[in-house]
Amino acid sequence: MVNSAVNNGIHVPVMLNEVLDYLNLKKEGIYVDCTFGKGGHSRPILEKLEKGKLIAFEWDEETANLVQEDKFFLSPRFHLINDNFANLEEHLKKMGIQEVDGFLFDLGLSSDQLAEEGRGFSYRLNSPLDMRMSGKSKLKAEDIINNYSWEKLADIFYHYGEERKARVIARKICYRRQKEKITNSEQLVGIIASCFSRKSDKHPARKVFQALRIFINNELENLTQALEIAFKYLAAGGRIIVISYHSLEDRIVKQIFKKYPSNKFQIITKKPSTPAQQEIMENHRARSAKMRVITRKM
Ligand SMILES: C[S@@+](CC[C@H](N)C(=O)[O-])C[C@H]1O[C@@H](n2cnc3c(N)ncnc32)[C@H](O)[C@@H]1O
Known part of the structure; x- marks a missing residue:
């Protein structure tokens, strides 16, 4: 909720x-x-x-x-x-x-900022994968998700999100992006959610979104x-x-x-x-x- x-x-x-x-x-x-x-x-x-x-x-x-x-x-x-x-x-x-x-x-x-559609900060809204705090920065979440190696993705999710399933999620992203480009938060949330079998009170995409935001904005x-x-x-x-x-x-x-x-x-x-x-x-x-x-x- x-x-x-x-x-x-x-x-x-x-x-x-x-x-x-x-x-x-x-x-x-x-x-x-x-x-x-x-x-x-x-x-x-x-x-x-x-x-x-x-x-x-x-x-x-x-x-x-x-x-x-x-x-x-x-x-x-x-x-x-x-x-x-x-x-x-x-x-x-x-x-x-x-x-x-x-x-x-x-x-x-x-x-x-979290509630603003178009920024991509929230895993609860469907937005383009941006996540830049300032429009002057170049790197967007979409660039990372679609271009970084699975090792680099896993590293970001683990170090900046303390996500234990970092490697599984990273592999799944790389598999999915071969089929279609991942451009919005709904796609990314769907991929992450599919890596978790058990339900938790906490949102499954919480840590990956935190990791991407921290990394993109240094x-x-x-x-x-x-x-x-x-x-x-x-x-x-x-x-x-x-x-x-x-x-x-x-x-x-x-x-x-x-x-x-x-x-x-x-x-x-x-x-x-x-x-x-x-x-x-x-x-x-x-x-x-x-x-x-x-x-x-x-
Ligand atoms: C939690 S909000 C602050 C809210 C504020 N204390 C209030 O009560 O209205 C954090 C704000 O800091 C800005 N911010 C985050 N990182 C920043 C940075 N490195 N330099 C300047 N502003 C930054 C964000 O854009 C956001 O507007």
């Missing part, structure tokens, strides 16, 4: 109160929302900044363009950058910013690169907050946080913070959220 937040495409910000508490906003501070989405976190942050500045990144052109329709974000204290957050340093340098009081990463996709590399830059620019007392939705991302965040010396940085969330049961009931997307927070000591 598709959850209501995905069904109607309305994005609800995850762990909003926790984000605002942990950010510990200073009215004159400089903050970076690396994943603007629908501005669900940016809006209340900006409301609280009297003299400060909020810089936001959004890689998806369609999502970034929507902000122009919203007068609230015309504020001179807000600046949206339509680019990959992996390029964080280049933009901070251009703006002459040397220190940032807080970085927020709310990773992955918004409910709206998601793990982008996160690693941006986090390292965030550490470099974090002001004393400043915070980095990361909300991740799968174990591969969370592992990266945990490892990078641990790498920085405890005499200079303090991990605020010893264990990742998770949404309250009530929030999970109201917003299905929140169910897998894990939040980690670190601060640079004063």
